Amino acid sequence: MKNFVYHNPVKVLFGKNTINQLGSEIDQLGGPALLVYGRKKIFDNGVYQQVISSLDNHNIAYIEHSGVQPNPLLSHVHKGIEKARKYQCRVVVGIGGGSVIDSAKAIASGVETRHDIWKYFTGKKSVKQVLPIVCVPTLAGSGSEMNSGMVLTHDDKKQKFGFAHRALFPRVCLADPTATLSCPPGQTAFGAVDTLVHCLEPYFSAEILQAPFQYRFLTNVSRTSMETCLQLLATPSAYDHRATMLWTSSMALSGISTSGLGKINYPIHLLEHALSALYDIPHGAGLAAVLPGWLAYHRESLAGRFARFGEQVFEIKNGTVQDKSSQMIDRLLHFLYSIDCPLSLKELGINDKHLPEIATHCCSQARIWRMKDYNLQNVSALLDSCYLPLIQ
Amino acid sequence: MKNFVYHNPVKVLFGKNTINQLGSEIDQLGGPALLVYGRKKIFDNGVYQQVISSLDNHNIAYIEHSGVQPNPLLSHVHKGIEKARKYQCRVVVGIGGGSVIDSAKAIASGVETRHDIWKYFTGKKSVKQVLPIVCVPTLAGSGSEMNSGMVLTHDDKKQKFGFAHRALFPRVCLADPTATLSCPPGQTAFGAVDTLVHCLEPYFSAEILQAPFQYRFLTNVSRTSMETCLQLLATPSAYDHRATMLWTSSMALSGISTSGLGKINYPIHLLEHALSALYDIPHGAGLAAVLPGWLAYHRESLAGRFARFGEQVFEIKNGTVQDKSSQMIDRLLHFLYSIDCPLSLKELGINDKHLPEIATHCCSQARIWRMKDYNLQNVSALLDSCYLPLIQ
Numbered sequence: 187m188k189n190f191v192y193h194n195p196v197k198v199l200f201g202k203n204t205i206n207q208l209g210s211e212i213d214q215l216g217g218p219a220l221l222v223y224g225r226k227k228i229f230d231n232g233v234y235q236q237v238i239s240s241l242d243n244h245n246i247a248y249i250e251h252s253g254v255q256p257n258p259l260l261s262h263v264h265k266g267i268e269k270a271r272k273y274q275c276r277v278v279v280g281i282g283g284g285s286v287i288d289s290a291k292a293i294a295s296g297v298e299t300r301h302d303i304w305k306y307f308t309g310k311k312s313v314k315q316v317l318p319i320v321c322v323p324t325l326a327g328s329g330s331e332m333n334s335g336m337v338l339t340h341d342d343k344k345q346k347f348g349f350a351h352r353a354l355f356p357r358v359c360l361a362d363p364t365a366t367l368s369c370p371p372g373q374t375a376f377g378a379v380d381t382l383v384h385c386l387e388p389y390f391s392a393e394i395l396q397a398p399f400q401y402r403f404l405t406n407v408s409r410t411s412m413e414t415c416l417q418l419l420a421t422p423s424a425y426d427h428r429a430t431m432l433w434t435s436s437m438a439l440s441g442i443s444t445s446g447l448g449k450i451n452y453p454i455h456l457l458e459h460a461l462s463a464l465y466d467i468p469h470g471a472g473l474a475a476v477l478p479g480w481l482a483y484h485r486e487s488l489a490g491r492f493a494r495f496g497e498q499v500f501e502i503k504n505g506t507v508q509d510k511s512s513q514m515i516d517r518l519l520h521f522l523y524s525i526d527c528p529l530s531l532k533e534l535g536i537n538d539k540h541l542p543e544i545a546t547h548c549c550s551q552a553r554i555w556r557m558k559d560y561n562l563q564n565v566s567a568l569l570d571s572c573y574l575p576l577i578q
Numbered sequence: 579m580k581n582f583v584y585h586n587p588v589k590v591l592f593g594k595n596t597i598n599q600l601g602s603e604i605d606q607l608g609g610p611a612l613l614v615y616g617r618k619k620i621f622d623n624g625v626y627q628q629v630i631s632s633l634d635n636h637n638i639a640y641i642e643h644s645g646v647q648p649n650p651l652l653s654h655v656h657k658g659i660e661k662a663r664k665y666q667c668r669v670v671v672g673i674g675g676g677s678v679i680d681s682a683k684a685i686a687s688g689v690e691t692r693h694d695i696w697k698y699f700t701g702k703k704s705v706k707q708v709l710p711i712v713c714v715p716t717l718a719g720s721g722s723e724m725n726s727g728m729v730l731t732h733d734d735k736k737q738k739f740g741f742a743h744r745a746l747f748p749r750v751c752l753a754d755p756t757a758t759l760s761c762p763p764g765q766t767a768f769g770a771v772d773t774l775v776h777c778l779e780p781y782f783s784a785e786i787l788q789a790p791f792q793y794r795f796l797t798n799v800s801r802t803s804m805e806t807c808l809q810l811l812a813t814p815s816a817y818d819h820r821a822t823m824l825w826t827s828s829m830a831l832s833g834i835s836t837s838g839l840g841k842i843n844y845p846i847h848l849l850e851h852a853l854s855a856l857y858d859i860p861h862g863a864g865l866a867a868v869l870p871g872w873l874a875y876h877r878e879s880l881a882g883r884f885a886r887f888g889e890q891v892f893e894i895k896n897g898t899v900q901d902k903s904s905q906m907i908d909r910l911l912h913f914l915y916s917i918d919c920p921l922s923l924k925e926l927g928i929n930d931k932h933l934p935e936i937a938t939h940c941c942s943q944a945r946i947w948r949m950k951d952y953n954l955q956n957v958s959a960l961l962d963s964c965y966l967p968l969i970q
Contacts, residue, residue: 191591413790
């Protein structure tokens with residue numbers, strides 16, 4: 187096991203009606219609050235009313251910054267930073283899915299900073315001052331509510347980059363599974379894929395292979411997210427399954443699964459970010475569309491890891507390593523198919539004339555993430571494999 | 579799933595040579611430091627020298643408070659509190675196993691308090707001011723380095739009680755598995771039993787049964803602690819296994835496994851505390867000696883849970899619920915036997931004339947812990963079962 191630092195200071199208030207505690211939590215952090223959210227959804231599901239009522243009960247002043255879109259934009263974050271400065275906000279609250287929480291983090295990290303926050307994403311500056319971040323997740327998947335990462339798209343450069351820093355952990359997360367009950371089947375499935383891929387990437391790339399607690403943790407989250415997704419597609423309003431999905435997705439990227447595993451790569455996310463920088467697609471759909479081609483491309487080189495995942499997650503018992511690896515890929519694709527995910531870039535609606543541009547984008551992020559194997563030649567071949575994989 | 583709060587703010591620096599960072603960590607918390615430790619061991623394994631050298635490098639003043647014994651005593655904690663006050667210590671460092679870390683917590687919670695800290699344990703006072711706690715675990719098992727609990731024995735009353743409060747989480751944990759390399763076989767085994775029992779108790783008592791992520795987490799820790807214990811008894815100086823054991827035992831009681839499971843009882847710990855209040859026995863040995871009788875006593879009433887644990891942890895596939903439950907008990911006892919644990923109170927050296935006194939002690943703690951079924955009649959019958967269980 188490699189040396190590691192584990193420090194996840196997020197205070198999670200989990201369960202029914204926990205959003206009512208927003209006011210008292212913010213009271214301890216100071217106000218006014220900038221409320222960051224998307225568009226219509228939090229009005230429809232009652233979350234907006236709960237938030238406002240709790241803030242009013244504690245006389246917390248707030249300013250609203252709505253309109254975060256999926257694959258959130260730097261320009262919208264810039265406007266949020268200006269608003270937070272103008273109204274002297276002392277806390278930033280993200281109410282929504284991963285895009286909203288990431289935007290809240292980005293705004294919180296920019297209010298007391300003179301340079302453009304994009305410099306974090308390109309590795310040119312490090313985070314120093316961050317306003318306290320509070321989040322109210324309304325989607326299970328990204329895990330942003332319990333980690334220190336954020337992903338943003340630069341409008342002009344069409345780059346979608348990720349960045350993490352320990353100052354970006356939310357202070358408080360008010361996680362009420364009720365807020366996810368009305369999540370439609372597509373988003374439910376894409377969220378589960380996001381959680382699953384947060385396990386696959388360490389499992390298939392980690393430097394350290396002998397760490398039974400961590401690998402069993404990854405196995406646990408993989409199995410739980412897949413089985414719970416299927417249960418939710420059958421019974422979307424089952425509170426307990428929503429609760430399991432929300433808590434499991436928070437745990438997936440909380441830092442435990444990767445503790446001591448050394449260097450880990452996030453190749454599926456790398457490819458997906460390049461897609462959704464150009465195309466306005468849901469993150470989880472992009473991950474699903476990339477996965478079959480990525481698995482096919484690594485069928486030989488990662489057969490041992492694929493077989494082991496098959497044994498642990500799908501209880502595949504018979505056959506050679508190659509057989510088990512193939513069976514594992516089949517099982518994974520069958521899962522994606524059964525929850526109605528796109529299984530190729532073509533199916534996702536990507537035009538193959540954009541593949542070179544997507545490849546270039548991948549290489550920019552790969553350099554920042556120090557993924558040496560992801561050079562232009564390899565990435566181009568990989569994208570070809572993802573465009574129309576041979577294993578469907 | 580029940581509502582819950584999850585907030586484990588401990589910063590863990592895990593791995594080789596992390597103890598060298600003690601000075602810089604304490605520098606951020608303020609000094610002088612009270613160093614709490616046991617007797618000879620930390621001199622033999624080099625940990626003491628590492629600690630002092632790191633403190634000296636950062637010019638941190640320190641006072642030593644040595645002599646913590648297994649089943650730590652309130653009187654020794656009182657002396658530590660006096661010492662910390664006299665030398666105006668601003669941070670308390672526990673260097674050792676669970677007894678030492680618990681003593682450090684108790685001292686830290688008493689320095690700025692006027693009343694006797696025993697009032698926490700009897701439920702008469704709640705914690706308010708606690709000095710920052712730093713810990714350097716040298717044993718895997720208690721999990722005290724990553725939780726908010728402490729257990730102490732009242733010298734005169736011969737009561738060993740446990741107490742938990744969120745202010746008792748250590749600020750920093752410097753966990754170097756190297757410090758556990760010289761741990762002898764007995765302590766290694768007893769530590770693994772402690773970790774295992776931290777899983778069995780929620781698994782067999784939790785209010786909520788449908789929470790797949792949490793139950794798989796418990797399964798993970800149970801399997802990993804048992805298999806790693808066997809590996810360590812064969813190869814005591816295997817760093818990776820020591821690392822797995824240390825991190826797994828920290829995770830076992832970190833709050834994740836029990837999140838959302840509602841009310842949980844700790845009956846094996848209840849019984850063991852009563853034993854070691856009277857007899858100076860290692861905690862893990864006491865747990866092992868109680869377990870067979872406790873399992874036999876609940877063979878009928880908890881057959882469903884026992885069978886499920888058997889399926890998940892031991893992969894028992896065939897038979898009725900009763901069959902699987904019996905097989906599970908056999909497997910668990912076989913594990914305890916194979917690592918050379920005592921399997922009954924008699925084998926542990928308890929004199930049966932003390933059973934009534936032990937029963938009375940149990941009932942005192944059971945009242946504070948609100949375990950209604952643990953009245954004098956039931957506890958007496960249970961202790962009879964533990965004295966010479968029928969299932970060895």
